[in-house]
Amino acid sequence: MQFTRLLQSIQQQHNSLLCIGLDSDPAKLPPSIRSSREPVLEFNRAIIRATSEFTCAYKINLAFYEAMGVKGWDILRETLSLIPSHILTIGDAKRGDIGNTAKQYAKALLEDLGFGATTVNPYMGFDSVEPFLQNEERGAFVLALTSNPGAKDFQHLVSKGRPLYEHVTLKVKQWNRKRNCGLVVGATRPRQLQSIRNILPRVPFLIPGVGAQGGDLRSAVRYGCDATGWLALINASRSIIFASSGRYYASAAEKSAKAMRNQINRIRDSLF
Amino acid sequence: MQFTRLLQSIQQQHNSLLCIGLDSDPAKLPPSIRSSREPVLEFNRAIIRATSEFTCAYKINLAFYEAMGVKGWDILRETLSLIPSHILTIGDAKRGDIGNTAKQYAKALLEDLGFGATTVNPYMGFDSVEPFLQNEERGAFVLALTSNPGAKDFQHLVSKGRPLYEHVTLKVKQWNRKRNCGLVVGATRPRQLQSIRNILPRVPFLIPGVGAQGGDLRSAVRYGCDATGWLALINASRSIIFASSGRYYASAAEKSAKAMRNQINRIRDSLF
Numbered sequence A, B: 001m002q003f004t005r006l007l008q009s010i011q012q013q014h015n016s017l018l019c020i021g022l023d024s025d026p027a028k029l030p031p032s033i034r035s036s037r038e039p040v041l042e043f044n045r046a047i048i049r050a051t052s053e054f055t056c057a058y059k060i061n062l063a064f065y066e067a068m069g070v071k072g073w074d075i076l077r078e079t080l081s082l083i084p085s086h087i088l089t090i091g092d093a094k095r096g097d098i099g100n101t102a103k104q105y106a107k108a109l110l111e112d113l114g115f116g117a118t119t120v121n122p123y124m125g126f127d128s129v130e131p132f133l134q135n136e137e138r139g140a141f142v143l144a145l146t147s148n149p150g151a152k153d154f155q156h157l158v159s160k161g162r163p164l165y166e167h168v169t170l171k172v173k174q175w176n177r178k179r180n181c182g183l184v185v186g187a188t189r190p191r192q193l194q195s196i197r198n199i200l201p202r203v204p205f206l207i208p209g210v211g212a213q214g215g216d217l218r219s220a221v222r223y224g225c226d227a228t229g230w231l232a233l234i235n236a237s238r239s240i241i242f243a244s245s246g247r248y249y250a251s252a253a254e255k256s257a258k259a260m261r262n263q264i265n266r267i268r269d270s271l272f
Helices: A003-014 A039-051 A060-064 A070-082 A099-112 A125-133 A163-176 A189-198 A217-223 A248-269 B001-012 B038-053 B060-066 B070-082 B099-112 B126-133 B164-175 B190-199 B217-225 B249-271
Strands: A020-022 A055-060 A089-095 A119-121 A139-145 A181-185 A205-206 A231-235 B018-021 B059-063 B090-097 B118-121 B137-145 B181-185 B205-207 B231-236
Touching: A003 A089, A003 A139, A003 A181, A020 A089, A020 A248, A020 B249, A039 A248, A055 A070, A060 A070, A060 A089, A060 B099, A070 B070, A089 A099, A099 A119, A099 A125, A099 B060, A119 A125, A119 A205, A125 A139, A125 A163, A125 A217, A139 A163, A139 A189, A163 A181, A163 A189, A181 A189, A181 B070, A189 A205, A189 A217, A205 A217, A217 A231, A217 A248, A231 A248, B001 B090, B001 B137, B018 B090, B018 B249, B038 B249, B059 B060, B059 B070, B060 B070, B060 B090, B090 B099, B090 B137, B099 B118, B099 B126, B118 B126, B126 B137, B137 B164, B137 B190, B137 B249, B164 B181, B164 B190, B181 B190, B190 B205, B190 B217, B205 B217, B217 B231, B217 B249, B231 B249
Parallel strands: A020 A055, A020 A231, A055 A089, A089 A119, A119 A139, A139 A181, A181 A205, A205 A231, B018 B059, B018 B231, B059 B090, B090 B118, B118 B137, B137 B181, B181 B205, B205 B231
Antiparallel strands: none
16 A cells, blocks of 8 residues: 555544654663663553544654664664554665665665655655665655754755745656655644645645644644645654653653643644 | 864875765675675774775765664664774765754764764755854755756756755855865766856865766866865765675775776875
8 A cells, every 4th residue: 555545544543643753762761660671662662552442643762762773773673563554664764875775765764674665854855765765565764854953054045035944845746646744834824734734735744843843733624634634644752751750750651741732633623 | 173174184194085974885895795794884984994095985875774773773883983083984864844843953963973973954044054063073965056967957947047956055155154164066067066066165065076976087076176185075976885785895895986086086186
């Protein structure tokens, strides 16, 4: 099944647009588990068990695992094996390199680790993205408009009447032959989110920046979804996984994930 | 010592502008070593031993090692330990992520693995690059104009009268307070290389695309060097490390590295 349809079917099956970011920074783990043998893995296990009912996807930022060195790869692999198979896994690696090398990254992420989708950086153009689009069942979310302060440095530069992130959007429209392209669009700029959705009405959007980064949830759902109320992946990381640093951190994460899933659904039901 | 001065001193000490890319793709190794216990590591050891006299830097593209999974990290770490300490090591990872995450990548590359420099992707702007610039002795080569076909998709878009890669160049000028920024500029477009050198007369350039990708060596030296004939890092990967696939692959690599170092020096001596 093509990735876009696959994602929609996962979202419908779980009745959820929520994506949980497993940014399990070792320095931020609850003190109660820091002394265990593999704190990050134990934390991930507890978080996944507590939240998998409410999410349609887990996004794993590879930086936190690479920073642990060799051990990090083992923890990453084991974490992936803990995620129920009917939930999408996104390898948030933001890779971007020339064709030959991009192929190696795609192999590492999609074949060896087995992620269902990845994030990719568009700066080097088509041949750096193409290897991530070979398998129609695996998605590639291309960075368009990000939610960090530095986004303004280049992404908003206007060329031929359009900002750079719209040029990226238009290219993704061309690259989407197998219906497995997605876009990363931050929630911090609702108007731009709307204009990008207008260009690509049926492409999945991965939307960070709600919660800790201050983006507006209502706008993220309104403009992030396609016309039928699907295909937005609203990502939350710290506000869920670090909802509490106490002993009952997992049940706090469960409550936070459930509340956010429900809040998103209420907004969606009122709009679509 | 600030990175720019450090690089120049390494280059002068070795009388070399050559950077060798250890893109040791397991599928391309000489048949004679494929059956050994760790073919990639054995290959790297032989190549480093054969070529270290002629190079001022080794560039390691992380993709080839990540594609090997957990084992790849071990091989990467062991490879780094084989490189003589007076030669620069560049972790070619092209990372680019938000501040918090970029910090983790910077830690992985510069602290845990101990690279002397990295490559970074500018798409997400300053806060994605800044963590790589914290230590004045460690350099960050920011992608400006790359040598792959996809470079034309976005890097040449003109905004306010300048192509995107020149906007990147101008930002790098601002970011270079500790004199540890560099730029990646492909050899395949000499005129653009010249215009970028004019904007940043004293910043190190990492120049891929000579050799296998067809860039012109003379132009790379002429426009890639600063006014005194240093600070260009002319990268060659496949043409050196895979100079021969026979049993004497290491001495073929030695010959190829020596010939290229000498050719670069002859050109430099005729120009500066």
